[in-house]
Amino acid sequence: MLKRINQRIAVVLFVISAGYLIMSYQLPSFAYTAVDADVIPKGLGYLLTMLSIVLYFSKNTETEEQKERRNIPKRDMGGLLTVGGMLFLYIWLFEIIGFVLMTSLFVFFCSLILGYKKHIINALVSIIFSISTYTIFVFLLKIQLPQGILPI
Amino acid sequence: MDALQGIMTGIQVALSVEGILFVLMGVFVGTFIGMLPGLGPISAIAIMIPITYGMAPTIALVMMAGVYYGAVFGGSTSSILLNAPGISGTVASSFDGYPMAQQGKAGKALAVAAISSFAGGTVSVVLLMLFAPVLASVAVSFGPPAYFALMLMGLTLISSLSECSTIKALISATIGFMVATIGLDGQTGTQRFTFGNPNLFEGIDFLVIALGLFALTEVCTLILNRKDQSLSQNKSIGSLKLSKSDVKEMSGPMSRHSFLGFILGILPGAGATIASFISYVTEKRISKKSHQFGKGSIKGLAAPEASNNAATSGAFVPLLSLGIPGSGTTAVMLGAFMVLGVQPGPLLMSDQPEIFWGIIASMYIGNIFLLIINLPLIPYIARILRIPRPLLISLVIMFSLIGVYSISFNPFDLYLLLICGVLGFVMRLFSFPAPPLILAFILGGMMEQSFRQSLTISNGNLMIFIENPISLALLIVALLSFLVPIIKYFISRKSEDSNETTSL
Numbered sequence: 001m002l003k004r005i006n007q008r009i010a011v012v013l014f015v016i017s018a019g020y021l022i023m024s025y026q027l028p029s030f031a032y033t034a035v036d037a038d039v040i041p042k043g044l045g046y047l048l049t050m051l052s053i054v055l056y057f058s059k060n061t062e063t064e065e066q067k068e069r070r071n072i073p074k075r076d077m078g079g080l081l082t083v084g085g086m087l088f089l090y091i092w093l094f095e096i097i098g099f100v101l102m103t104s105l106f107v108f109f110c111s112l113i114l115g116y117k118k119h120i121i122n123a124l125v126s127i128i129f130s131i132s133t134y135t136i137f138v139f140l141l142k143i144q145l146p147q148g149i150l151p152i
Numbered sequence: 153m154d155a156l157q158g159i160m161t162g163i164q165v166a167l168s169v170e171g172i173l174f175v176l177m178g179v180f181v182g183t184f185i186g187m188l189p190g191l192g193p194i195s196a197i198a199i200m201i202p203i204t205y206g207m208a209p210t211i212a213l214v215m216m217a218g219v220y221y222g223a224v225f226g227g228s229t230s231s232i233l234l235n236a237p238g239i240s241g242t243v244a245s246s247f248d249g250y251p252m253a254q255q256g257k258a259g260k261a262l263a264v265a266a267i268s269s270f271a272g273g274t275v276s277v278v279l280l281m282l283f284a285p286v287l288a289s290v291a292v293s294f295g296p297p298a299y300f301a302l303m304l305m306g307l308t309l310i311s312s313l314s315e316c317s318t319i320k321a322l323i324s325a326t327i328g329f330m331v332a333t334i335g336l337d338g339q340t341g342t343q344r345f346t347f348g349n350p351n352l353f354e355g356i357d358f359l360v361i362a363l364g365l366f367a368l369t370e371v372c373t374l375i376l377n378r379k380d381q382s383l384s385q386n387k388s389i390g391s392l393k394l395s396k397s398d399v400k401e402m403s404g405p406m407s408r409h410s411f412l413g414f415i416l417g418i419l420p421g422a423g424a425t426i427a428s429f430i431s432y433v434t435e436k437r438i439s440k441k442s443h444q445f446g447k448g449s450i451k452g453l454a455a456p457e458a459s460n461n462a463a464t465s466g467a468f469v470p471l472l473s474l475g476i477p478g479s480g481t482t483a484v485m486l487g488a489f490m491v492l493g494v495q496p497g498p499l500l501m502s503d504q505p506e507i508f509w510g511i512i513a514s515m516y517i518g519n520i521f522l523l524i525i526n527l528p529l530i531p532y533i534a535r536i537l538r539i540p541r542p543l544l545i546s547l548v549i550m551f552s553l554i555g556v557y558s559i560s561f562n563p564f565d566l567y568l569l570l571i572c573g574v575l576g577f578v579m580r581l582f583s584f585p586a587p588p589l590i591l592a593f594i595l596g597g598m599m600e601q602s603f604r605q606s607l608t609i610s611n612g613n614l615m616i617f618i619e620n621p622i623s624l625a626l627l628i629v630a631l632l633s634f635l636v637p638i639i640k641y642f643i644s645r646k647s648e649d650s651n652e653t654t655s656l
Contacts, residue, residue: 009582013323020330023345030340034612035604037337037344044333048326055319066316066583076376083375084570087549091566107546114378114542125543133554141206143558 010056017052021045082113098148103130155285158501162509166517170211171510175518178215182222183525187230187536188544190370192239193223193481194590198362199551201488202558209492210507214514216488220481221273221464221515224424225522228265228457229534233258241424241460244432248445248452255448259390259531260398264450265457266526267394268406272458273519275410276417276465281512283418284501288473291498296605297617299476301626302420303599306470306478307592308630309421314585318637321588324579328589331356332596339604351564358487360565361593363552364572365579365586371548372577378541392527402454405435413459417466420478424460424467431459465515472496472508476595480587483594491559 024041072080086106094102107126116122137143165171178200185196196219204212227242232249245265252261294302311321334345335355346352409431416427435455436445445452467482475497477483489496494507501508525533556569576586610616618624 005582020345027344028342030342033340033604034608037340037342040600040603041330041333041344044326044330048323048330051319051323051326055323058317058319069583070581072376079375080372083371083545083549084574087553087570090553091563091570095563103550107543107550110546110549111540111542114375114545116540116542118540122543126546129547129550133550137202137554137558141203143202143205144561145554145557 006058007056010052013048013052013055017045017048020048079114083110086110086113094148095146096148098150099145100130100134100150101148103133155281158285158505158509159281159513161505162511162513165210165506165510166214166514170208171214171514172517174211174215175218175514176521178218179222179225179518179521180525182219182224183226183229183522183533184222184536185219186223186226186239187533188539188548189230189234189236189537190374191223191367191548192227192241193220194362194484194587195367195370195548196220196223197481197484197488198359198367199555201359201491202555204488204492205558207492209494210504210510212492213489213494213507214510216485217468217511217514218518218521220485221461221518222522224460224464225266225269225526228269228460229262229526229530230537232261232265232453233534234537239424241428241463242456243425244428244456245453245460247432247456248447248449251446251448252450252453256390257448259392260394261448261453262530263392263394263527264398264402264453266523266530268402268454268457269461269526270519270523271406272410272413272461273465273522274516275407275458276414276462277512277515277519279411279414280465280468280515284469284473284508284512287469288498288501291474294474294498294622295620296602296609297620297623298626300599300602300606301617301623301630302474303476303595303602305626305630305633306420306476307588307595308633309419310479310591311421311588312633312637313421313426314588316583316585318634320582320584322634324584324586325588325592328361328592329596329599331361331589332593333600338597338601351562355597356568357556357559357565358484358590358594359491359559360556360568361572361590362484362487363555364569365576365590367548367552368569368573369576369580369586371545371552372573373580374541374545374548378545392530398450401450405431405451405455406458409435409455409459410462413462414466416459417463418469418478420470420476423479423481424463427463427466428456428460431455468511472500472511473498475500476598477591480590483587483591486594 021042024038024045027038027041029036029038086109090102090106104126107129108122111122111126134145137145166175181200182193182196185191185199186193197216200216200219204216224239224241227237227239228245228249231237231242231246232253235246235250237243237246249261249265252258307325311325312318314321332355334352336342336353337344343353412431412434413427416430417423432452432455435451436442439445439451441449467479470476470478471482471485475486475495477486486496494500494504552569553566556565579586606616607614617627
């Protein structure tokens, strides 16, 4: 039943559209509007339901090249997940520790993990990048970035 | 204000010291980002938006327009030198540009591309100047039903013209529209799909979607291909000089496709990518030396290059005069307008003529700058292609994060950005196109508003969409663009079935 990749995606989309529809029907209604807030969401929900059914029965028109894209070696997947994890850590900590420190660390370690071997250049780039961006945003554009534990 | 007076106002804006400085900065940064593999105008505009906070809207938008056509221009450099188009709009340029580079004529190819782009850009700015005011004066009379129909047509056209399957493109568009419904409803104040989370009350910012879906997704692809060493090759690009016969050869396609590209650029959903492909194919068909195409033909390079730049200005016609973007890139451009508090549309020309004409006039200057930057400086700028990929990846991630943080100062939006990046990557894996999603996301709010306004006018009667001749015509086009691929699909399936039975 779920042989083709399109059929699996279609099922996922069907579930999403069903969830969206259920939430649309729970929206409160107002008496004095010609078109209430739930009309468009309901319409979209049914549209996605319909499209997912069409996708389920449609033939796979993917080219070989498009299929090839899904062949990700495990090591590369690991690289992606590591960068994703680091990003998560960055977002979590950068308001506490501060923009300059966190950004320098992120750029340095992210480049390192992705295989950049020239450590001195890497360190220089990450520090200069974070300090110059901070300066441009805070002093020139007057957009506050988190200062964190550093005094400036 | 008539067009002549208008263009004078525009030239005043564009020739002010600030104007010149920021156009130069815009085209330079645009060329720079557009040249990077994978990063196109959408990422370039989105990354630059935070810089415009606090700037005068006119100057900021003049700069953003520069970023846009600069990025299209820059994309051709990586197409020619590396066969790695920065954006889909310059894929067709690599068909003949890359063979030329391999034959040691990279310099010549870059010169042909720069001059053709300049011609395409300049011709289309003149056309833009003529067309946009006319369309704007017609569009003033458009009511909500016509606007709704127009936007619906834009969405169905971009879906049916997409590179991937139409169904998948329509699904992308529907999801984009659904994401747009998150937040407080503008008319009734109802909370929709916010799960009680105050961070979602105002909806999701378009910059989160644009940077997540395009810049971060591109980062994922870059991470996977980071070991590709072609970027660090150090090759001489050869002489930039063109002979008289070269100029003669490129002048025909250059002028033809400046016009064709502009017209295709106006159409919603078409844009630079489709314009450049159509130009390449038509030029090949009418050329007497069609066998040279794909082997380094000057005509084969001049045609798509003139066309994609002309389409870029063409895409400004619906954006400036109707306030409706026809493509993913102009949708992000509309976002840039909104961030600055400028509402493009039929009233822009009369209410804020300095912005309307300033952008148009700045394009003349911007195109000249592009030619200046690209001809003598290209060998130096092309060194950017040698930035080590790991560093490039880290810096692009940081730019995206800063961009989002500086609009909301809220880490919640950064998590959303991360989610959008993952969504964009998954969509790419399963070949769902992203431009329909961002276009639907940006149009979603406007479409819902005009839909509800129409029905409020008609007291809930749906006939209002059919009674108005303009909206009826647009709806018919929308329906056709939707139905034709489906009918075609069933016809091809039937013929395949009959083939199978006969072969049995």
